[in-house]
Each structure stands twice: as C-alpha cells, then as structure tokens.
Amino acid sequence: MSESAIQLRGLTKTFDAVEAVRGIDLDVGEGELFGFLGPNGAGKSTTINILCTLTKATSGSAVVAGHDVSVERAAVRGRIGLVFQEPTLDTYLTAEQNLHFHGELYGVPRARLRERMDDVLTMVGLSERRKDLVQTFSGGMRRRLEIARGLLHFPKVLFLDEPTIGLDPQTRAAIWDYVGKLRQTEDITIFVTTHYMEEAEYCDRIAIIDGGEIVAIDTPEALKGTIGADRVQIHTNDDDAAIAQLGDRLGVDAAVHEGMVTFAVPQGAQFVPRLFAALNVEINTVTITRPSLDDVFMAYTGRTIRDAEESGGSQHPFRLMAGKR
Numbered sequence: 001m002s003e004s005a006i007q008l009r010g011l012t013k014t015f016d017a018v019e020a021v022r023g024i025d026l027d028v029g030e031g032e033l034f035g036f037l038g039p040n041g042a043g044k045s046t047t048i049n050i051l052c053t054l055t056k057a058t059s060g061s062a063v064v065a066g067h068d069v070s071v072e073r074a075a076v077r078g079r080i081g082l083v084f085q086e087p088t089l090d091t092y093l094t095a096e097q098n099l100h101f102h103g104e105l106y107g108v109p110r111a112r113l114r115e116r117m118d119d120v121l122t123m124v125g126l127s128e129r130r131k132d133l134v135q136t137f138s139g140g141m142r143r144r145l146e147i148a149r150g151l152l153h154f155p156k157v158l159f160l161d162e163p164t165i166g167l168d169p170q171t172r173a174a175i176w177d178y179v180g181k182l183r184q185t186e187d188i189t190i191f192v193t194t195h196y197m198e199e200a201e202y203c204d205r206i207a208i209i210d211g212g213e214i215v216a217i218d219t220p221e222a223l224k225g226t227i228g229a230d231r232v233q234i235h236t237n238d239d240d241a242a243i244a245q246l247g248d249r250l251g252v253d254a255a256v257h258e259g260m261v262t263f264a265v266p267q268g269a270q271f272v273p274r275l276f277a278a279l280n281v282e283i284n285t286v287t288i289t290r291p292s293l294d295d296v297f298m299a300y301t302g303r304t305i306r307d308a309e310e311s312g313g314s315q316h317p318f319r320l321m322a323g324k325r
C-alpha cells in the first residue's frame, strides 16, 4: 500500500451513554477507494464527521491527507471534499452558480475556476445542464452535481457518506460509474460509507463496522473467500422443529434470519437431498446463495445487515426527529 491518506489510531466517540465509535485503528492508502460498510447506527457517519473535522473525537487520533483533524482543522478542510447524506445544494440557483459559490468559498483561483468547473461538470455528465436551476434536476443529477462540487477545489480525499441513498437501482449504478471514472482522472483517495452490500463490491477494500467497531477488513473478494460456505434458507411449517432436527440429525447450526431458517454449509446444492431426507417438517421453499458480503457480515456479527437495521436502526434519536429514512 502507498502512504496513508487516512490514519486512525484508537479513535472513539461517545455521546452521553452511546459509544458510537469504539476504538478504531485504520490505514487507508493514497488512491484507494475504501468502503465503510455497516447497518444504520453502526457509527459510519460519526467516523466520517470526525475525519471531516465536523465532530470532535472523544479520544484517539485521526490524520487525514497528512494533517491531524483535531489541531489542523483548516488544513484538513482545504484538502477534503465532502458529499453528505442530506442534499446541501441551493436548488434555486443553477448548477454553475452552485459550483461558483463553492469555488469562491474554497479560494479556488479565479483563473482556474472556470476550467475546473468545466472539467468537473463534464466528469459527472452535466455540462449541458450547467445553466439550469437545480430544482429542475432529478435526484441522481443532484447527487452527481454534489460530487462535482466536492471535487472542485482539487481535494486529496473525497468523503462520500451514503452517496446513493434514496436513489433507484439504475441511478445508483450510474453514480458508481462516475465514481469509477473520476478515479481515473483525479489523483484522489475516496472514502465511502454504505449499507448496501452490493455497492461495497465496487471498493478496493472495505471495513465492516458494527456497533462502533471494525469487525473485518480486507478486499471484498478476500472477505467472501473466508466464508467457504453457501447460505441455505428454508421456509418450513415448523421452524423450531426444523432447527432442532438440523442440529440433531445433520450437525448443522441454524437460526431464523429474515423470517427463514438459515444456515451455512460448504456445498449448498448437494446438501438439499440430505435436508429433505433428514427433516420431517414441511419444507416449502429452499434458497441457496453463494457467499456474499452479507454472509461475511453475518459470520462476523451473528446477524444479517437487514436484521441489524431492524433491531437497531430505530434507536437513532436524530433520525426519529428528522424523519430520516
């Protein structure tokens, strides 16, 4: 790995009784597309807010683009680009006016601003719409404009907090396409948070975060490789009996996840005949899936990301107040 663009040591953040971030150590190399994957409430936004100097850590250290976030805030801010979960564009201004305002705020020299605006608008495919009011833009176009704005002042590190939240699958794929392209043209490190498993696959490396801690970190492929088993989910007419019989008769540990009896075995398809032979409950459907990042999440945390969101997601006091998601 090249030099660290982001370096965290023992980072913690406590809000009253909530330990949102619990001792994170992390090195993100220059030029990496790094993903922070975890359910709602895992501590992703809090970590990003610390890295962007918007929140102070309770303890530990964070260095971003060579500068300490707690004592060199201005230096950090000048070297990072930010795209928040919540849109922050001025919708009654044009795309160009939004960029211009940001460029002035960040002190991009006038002589370079025009050309840079052209470049970033082209990069996100919005050149043609530059003179249009943002209020006429779709959700995907707005997000692309936010990414363009985040890049305007030549940041070394770009932070994207859930960049595709609330967008339809096609637009989400398009956003990742633009992220891929900008990596080719910009000399930049990208730190992205997501709770979409399939989106984490775009990253060079990911950290799986749960309950404020990193529980696993590696390339998506390597993480999936550690599982070595298929996931089998069955619908039955008696889940308790099915779980007991799976354990007693086949030596398989099963539990109910997402409303289905779920377990992992090395060769899922070959296992099915044994399953029907051994269980005397009614099995209505069987689903077999190859290891995914969700299985990695389950292997490290004991639950699926969807279960985690259902049990913990509603505890966010501000989400409730703001009606967020």
Ligand SMILES: Nc1ncnc2c1ncn2[C@@H]1O[C@H](COP(=O)(O)OP(=O)(O)OP(=O)(O)O)[C@@H](O)[C@H]1O
Binding pocket: 015, 016, 018, 019, 020, 038, 039, 040, 041, 042, 043, 044, 045, 046, 047, 162, 315, 316, 317
């Ligand atoms: N300002 C705050 N005051 C009190 N508790 C907070 C505050 N911000 C976050 N928390 C709590 O810290 C924990 C982590 O929240 P955080 O927003 O960082 O999670 P997240 O993984 O980014 O989820 P999401 O994507 O939904 O924002 C949660 O339990 C949350 O309720």
